[in-house]
Amino acid sequence: MLSDAIDAVDWSAVPAPPNPRYRPEVIADSLKELATATTLDQVADAASRLAGGGIVHDHSGMVFPSASRAAPLLLGIMAQGHPRARAAAVGLLDDALRFHPLAGYNRVATEHETHVPICCAVARSVRSRRDVVLAQGRPGKGLLTEARLHWRFDIEEALPVSEGVVAAFGVLEGVLPSPPVGGELHAGPARFPVPTVETEYPPADDTGQACLLLKGVPAEEAVAGSALHPAACGEREH
Structure with a gap:
């Protein structure tokens, strides 16, 4: 289940930039809530916490290393969640690809490599679920186009x-x-x-x-x- 995959990530072990905007404590619960959300209020509440310091900080245009670990989970929400939650997942992943990380926290370890740029790690996750992404219509096509630039x-x-x-x-x-x-x-x-x-x-x-x-x-x-x-x-x- 998606909730088990979310719990399997040790979010406290993800490199944490020393920035007050980063809020790793909200990530797991927000992802779980987004996965089960059906109303506009539920989706907005969960997505705003992820966008307000969980994986990105939208007001400052900043992305955190946690985005690379959250990307496969957001793609799972895109595949299984309510249409409103799917749209929010597309937006969060698009932000993760476009925003810039803090100096010294712009790379992550992946299954196959160390020191991969955050945007490249997120982009590879997006490309790996191409059919799911394209099923989201025009926003999904835009997300995939952006992911392809991080070759x-x-x-x-x-x-x-x-x-x-x-x-x-x-x-x-x-x-x-x-x-x-x-x-x-x-x-x-x-x-x-x-x-x-x-x-x-x-x-x-x-x-x-x-x-x-x-x-x-x-x-x-x-x-x-x-x-x-x-x-x-x-x-x-x-």
Whole structure:
């Protein structure tokens, strides 16, 4: 049940920024109430607490690390909740993608990586429930469009092309912007800047298989099993 999944998260263990706007004590109960809410008042009350310091602070445009843990739960509400609660979940996730985190609290640990930008962790959760998100109509489509901007590329093979240029083959989630952008390469606990990431061959189908050119990175750093994220996401700070 969704309530069990909410209780399974140790919200007190989520990195807590030293900011009076952050209110981790409201998260679990607010998520449970949103999951069962049916009236406008019930939805507004639960969502306002989550938006007022639980996972984001809407008045200041700030997102907290707790948003990454709440994202799969909000997607569960989007799948199972009342239409009013579903709409609130879309709005909260959209805020989590667009708002900026506090300096020093802009990254989270996920199942597969450490030090992932909060927005990228939330975006991956959103992309993983694509059908549920699209079922929310225009707001859901807008949320998915925003999530696709926080792209991720999993490297399966890398070959040096010339000095400082590596051709990386793997799976692209989301949409790599054009013109080329900066990236950050995650290899285990280490992170390396990639000055330029350029699409060589875009995905031809839903598998996401693509080839990217990584410029300005030593070949020994771009190894199979590493992942790329947008540099701009890692630089976000409130």
